[in-house]
Each structure stands twice: as structure tokens, then as C-alpha cells.
Amino acid sequence: MTVVGVGARPGVSAAEVLAAVDAVLPACAAPQDGVRLATLDVRAAEPGLQAAAAARGWPLTGHPAATLAAVPVPSPSARVADAVGTASVAEAAALLGGGTLLVARTVVGPVTVAVAS
Numbered sequence: 001m002t003v004v005g006v007g008a009r010p011g012v013s014a015a016e017v018l019a020a021v022d023a024v025l026p027a028c029a030a031p032q033d034g035v036r037l038a039t040l041d042v043r044a045a046e047p048g049l050q051a052a053a054a055a056r057g058w059p060l061t062g063h064p065a066a067t068l069a070a071v072p073v074p075s076p077s078a079r080v081a082d083a084v085g086t087a088s089v090a091e092a093a094a095l096l097g098g099g100t101l102l103v104a105r106t107v108v109g110p111v112t113v114a115v116a117s
Contacts, residue, residue: 003097006039006049007080007089007105007112014051020108021052024115038093040065040084061093068092075105090114 004021017037025035037053037060044050044062053060065085073095076087086092091105094116103115 001034001036001097001099002102002115002117003036003038003094003099005090005092005094005097005114005116006037006043007093008039008043008046008049009110010043010046012046012048012110014048014055016109016111017048017052018055020106020111020113023108024103024106024113036061036097038063038097040068040086040089040093042084043089061097063093063096067096071095073105074101 035058037058039062041062041064044060049060068089069086071092073088073091075091081087090112091114094114095101097116099116101116105112105114
């Protein structure tokens with residue numbers, strides 16, 4: 001199972017989310033092996049994230065900021081911590097799914113992604 005952690009600005013579109021995922025996913029895992037999207041719980045309610053997950057048939061999981069904040073990550077961000085209460089969304093959400101970080105935090109437009117498997 002591959003977990004793609006997603007951090008995004010409010011109002012992000014499904015196309016923006018999928019473009020960011022597609023920019024990093026082919027380098028590390030085959031979608032047919034099973035992909036899950038994971039993010040901050042309040043972002044999991046974003047229509048763009050929900051539509052992106054639905055378009056690919058991938059489950060979408062939201063984690064509370066406190067849970068994400070407890071995950072050690074290689075690229076914490078004070079700016080993200082100030083904004084949402086955790087220093088990492090993408091990397092922490094990917095790592096909560098288990099496994100090893102394959103792709104560190106990568107910013108593609110309004111979306112940040114990280115991949116663990």
C-alpha cells in the first residue's frame with residue numbers, strides 16, 4: 001500500500017491535487033498496488049480532495065493535527081505549524097500509513113505531497 005500525504009490550501013481543485021500526486025507517484029509506486037490519500041482532518045472535507053480521491057477510487061483519510069504533530073518528519077515547517085497546528089501535513093500523513101518515506105515533501109502549486117510505502 002502506498003500512502004500519499006497531501007497538504008493543500010483551502011479551495012484546492014481535484015485537478016490540482018491529481019497533478020501533484022501524478023508528479024511524484026510514478027517515480028515511486030504503481031497505482032495498481034493500492035494508493036491511499038491522507039491529510040489533515042479539516043482538509044479531508046475539502047471538495048477538491050474528496051473529488052480527487054473519488055476520481056481514482058482511492059480512500060481518503062483525515063488525521064487530527066495533534067496526531068500529525070506527534071510524527072517525526074524530515075522537513076517540518078514553522079509556517080505550517082502556525083497555520084494548522086502541526087509542523088507537517090504531507091510527510092506526517094504519509095508516514096502514519098506505515099512504511100518508509102519514499103518521496104519527501106514536494107510542493108506542486110497549491111498542493112504539497114509526500115509518499116510513503
